[in-house]
Amino acid sequence: MKIAKVVIDGATSQFDKQYSYLLPHALTDICQAGMRVLVPFGRSNLKKQGFVMETQEVDNADGLKSVISIFDKSPILNDEMIKLCNWMRNQTFCTYFDAIHSIIPAGIGMKLVETLSVNKDYPIDTLLENEKAVCIYVKAKGSIKYDNLIKSLNLSDDTLISSLVDKGALIRENDAVQKIGDATMKVAHLEASIDELGSLSITAKQSLVTDYLSGAGDTSVKEIMYYTGVSPSVIETLCKNRIISLYEKEVFRLPHSFSENGERNDVNLTNSQQKAFCELKEKLGKEGGACSLLYGVTGSGKTQVFLKLVDTVIDSGKGVIIMVPEISLTPQTLSLFGKRYGKRVAVFHSAMSQGQRMDEWKRVKNGQAVVAIGTRSAVFAPIKNLGLIVIDEEQEHTYKSESSPRFHARNIAKFRVNYHNALLLLASATPSMESYYNALNGKYSLHKLTERFGNAQLPDVSTVDMKSEIFSGNSGCISRRLADEIDIVLNNKKQAILLLNRRGYNTYISCPVCGYVATCPNCSISLTYHNANKRMMCHYCGYSEPVSKKCPECSSDHLRFYGMGTQKVEDELNMLFPKARVLRLDADSTMSRDSFSSYLGRFSNGEYDIMLGTQMVAKGLNFPNVTLVGVIGADQAMFSEDYRSYERTFSLLTQVVGRAGRGDFEGKAIIQTTSPDSNIIHLAVRQDYDAFYSDEILTRKMMVYPPFCDIAVLSVSSTVREVALDTINKIFDNIKELIENEFTDVKLHILGPSAASVPKINLRYRFRIIIKCRFNARFREMIKKAMNIKRKGDVSLNIDVNPESVI
Incomplete structure (x- = not known):
């Protein structure tokens, strides 16, 4: 007899395991690993959806419940994805179905x-x-x-x-x-033969339909009506008389419109690009997979190297995944590869509808699309014969998931290239410290592009001391130097990009009389004033309230607005340059689907003169007409408590400066800062990543931070503060006891327990333990035992390994 090992949808971590179910005789030959099944679960035998992880022949199945039915005709998950689910559960402490839900599109799931x-x-x-x-x-x-x-x-x-x-x-x-039905269209098929048509008594309009089908073959009803001009009743009559038949055909909801095969133009490489391409080509197909880092200055033409590699992989009959960190970069990348490879390109990102994502997933799974482009979720594209994964701007924090399963796309990509003997190519002008360290120490191969592509030159970069601006009477957001350069750009009919990594109008509101600060009642954070809707808003939970004219604490009329956000800078730009067309891009202005790509297209077409935005405008974008970049508040992130703050600041400044001068015109960049003597600012001005890395890696080593250790952040939250605090203390006590007895070989350094940097979010109190460790099997075994406690009330417990931020 045969049994199925099934994981159950909705199972909590305490009940998350593989359950054995007997396969009835009628299902024995049908059921395969990777299929969805309906099974009775629990004492009440509730019907639950499950995934079959494997099937086994057994001699005795006494006491086992039976599988009720199978949903699928063929497996949804293949062998690679089943193994990936097991790996993710072990590495990220998620449940089986957390992993499965991240691998398959939501629309294809059953309810x-x-x-x-x-x-x-x-x-x-x-x-x-x-x-x-x-x-x-x-x-x-x-x-x-x-x-x-x-x-x-x-x-x-x-x-x-x-x-x-x-x-x-x-x-x-x-x-x-x-959950989401298949998209279908009604198709007409001519049942009568050519000879039979000659003897049939049909109307002139009916003849138009039969003649069209005779020449075109099976055609959608919509197309027949369009080209012949007949009404639906004509088609219904033909169907009723059995001259034609109708059937439903699945169609795909494509989020793009490309030609069938595209047009592959020659890619001309410089000597350094050709050298990098040849070296990387040798890594393709290596047993066990390979990982390489392509480090090139902004505008060095890394994309041209990608194109040549993708050509090579596709010509060998394999597939490719191209990943970008932001949805904003997807249209640019999709257009480039779509023109080249046509409908063989699929796209994946969260702004697509569930139906579109499901259909793109199907096209990749059945082999119609062999190039998958998208954000973090694209790493799961079900390409059967994978040859290459490219992670562009690999240092970006968006490649790390902040909800369960808390995976990094880079680690998923490593698993997949190992399975397929493929190449993982990481690319950046400012690689993460971990990746560059691995490249210098031989874990990855390193390939460099040190000069800009073509005639483009790196921009001339300078700083403005905003303290001096204030002392000289300019209290605005825009320095006199930056205003002068913007004026020159506008007069020359060029474009400018301005970066301020903070949305809203003012960052907080305070009373100078009593010290009151407007804070969110649900979170331990100040409210941000938004001028567009005249409300104070919380960027954590979404709470908002209108601005009070008087201080709610002392009734003073002297409430003050402090700090600046993109809305305030937009107002100042409109005042300084009333004829300029200013485009503000942030989370508030791009809420609707496809709005971001639409705005970028309009900026590219010259409909705007100045683009002001948060970090979404800082990387990967290519606008040849942009000759000026301005950074407002360059040191905002530099004084964060997070150990990555210097790395993040340097990367952001280097990336945004690199948006200038990418065409035939010289570029300039101006960095406004209150810390002009900062070494990080100086290095960003010089665009000197190697010098930055040399300084930062010494600090990381001395302080024992990645890449010299792993960091695990164990977090607890509850609506009751005492419950959250009691839970975190119990786990801390468990860890101490385990490492003193059973796990003496596990070396670690514990920070905490302590309140999170934002102690309360959305009425939930948050505490955490930060552990510096080696994230190996023994540590995972120890931490699972430490976390195995009886939970009270609504307490939530999670662990995040090597998070992008420990704040």
Whole structure:
């Protein structure tokens, strides 16, 4: 007999394991690993969705429950993805289904819909009048969804329905349906032969349809009506007379419109690009996979190297994944590769509809698309024969997931290239400290592009001391030097990009009389004033309130607005340059789907003169007409408590400065700072990554931070502060006891327990322990035991390994 090892959807971490189910004889030859099944679960035998992780032949299956049904005709997960699920569960402390939900698109998932029908054998006449009325209503419908029944009868609760189910008058069943249906179109097929058509008595309009089908073959009804001008009734009559037949054909909801195969133009490489390409080409197909770092200054033409590598991989019959850190970079990359490879390109990012993401996933899975482009989720694209993964701007924090499973796309990519004997290519002008360290120490191969591509030159970079600006009477956001340069750009019909990594109008509101600061009632954070809606808003939980004219503490009329955000700078730009067309790009101005790509397209077409934005404008974008970049508040992130603050500041400044002078015109960059003597600012001005790395790596080594250790942040939250604090202390005590006894070989350094840097978010109190460690099997075993405690109330517990920020 055969059993299936099944993981259950919705299982909490305490119940997350593989359960054995007997496969009925009728399902024995059908069921395969990677399929979805319906199984009874728990003491009440609730019907639950599960995934089959493997099947086994056994001699004895006594006491096992049986699989009820199988949802799929073929496996949703292949062998690679099943192994990846197991690996993610072990590495990120997530559940099986957390991993599965990150691998497959949400739309393809199944949902259980509860339906009710009348038991034909039950004597309805014996029921009470209100019960009888319900059964008559359900009987008239045949069957009805539970939610629809409650709504239709305007019932306040399910007491009446449950009573009828308990009595046996109503039958309650769970039916599995796909969350997002397949997109289909109605297609016409000509049933009559050419000879038969000559003898048929049909109208002139009907002849238009049959003639069209004779020449074109099976065609959608919509297309037939468009080209022949006939009405739906003409087609219905032909179908009724069996001259044609209609059937449903699945179509894909494409988020792009490319030609079938694209057009592959020659890619001309410089000597340094050719050298890098040849070296990287040798890494393709290496046993066990390979990892390489392509380090090139901004504008050095890393993309041209990508194109040549992708050509090589596709010509060998393999597939490619190209990853970008932000949705904003997707249209630019998609356009480049789409023109080259046509409909063989698929795209993945969160701004797409669920139906589009599901269809793109299907196209990749069935081999219609062999190049997958997108943000973090693209790393799971189901390419069967993977040859290359490119992670562009690999240092970006967006490649790390902040919710379970808390994976880094780079680690998923390493797993996949190892499985496929493929190449992982990391690319950046400012690589992460860990990646550059690995490259210098031989773990990755290192390839450099030290000069800009073509005639482009690195921009001339200078700083402005904002303290001096203030002392000289300029209290605005824009320095006189930057204003002068913007004026020159506008007069020359060129464009400028300005970076301020803080949205809103003012960063906080305070009363100078009593010291009151407007804070969020749900979070331990000050409210940010937004001029567009005249409200103070919390950027953590979304809470907002109108601005008070008086201080709520002392009733003073002297509330002051401090700090600056993109909205305030936008107002100042409009005042200084009333004829300039200013585009503000931040999370507030790009809420609607596709708005970001639309704005970028309009800026590229010259519809705007100045683009002002947060970090989303800082990297990867290529606008040849941009000759000026201005950085406002360059040192905002530099004084953060996070150990990556210097790295993040240097990278952001270097990247945004690199947006200037990428065409045939010289570029300039101006960095406004209150710390002009800072070494980080000096290095960013010189665009000297190697010098920055040399300084920073010494600090990391001395302080024992990555890459010289791993960091695990264990976090606890609860709506009750005492519960959260008690839980974190229990875990801390468990860790101390375990490393003093059973795990003496596990070396670590513990910081905490302590309150999180923002102690309360959305009414949940937060505490954490930061552990410097080696994230090996022994540490994972120890930490799982330490976290195995009885939880009280609504306490939430998670662990994040090597997070992008420890704040």
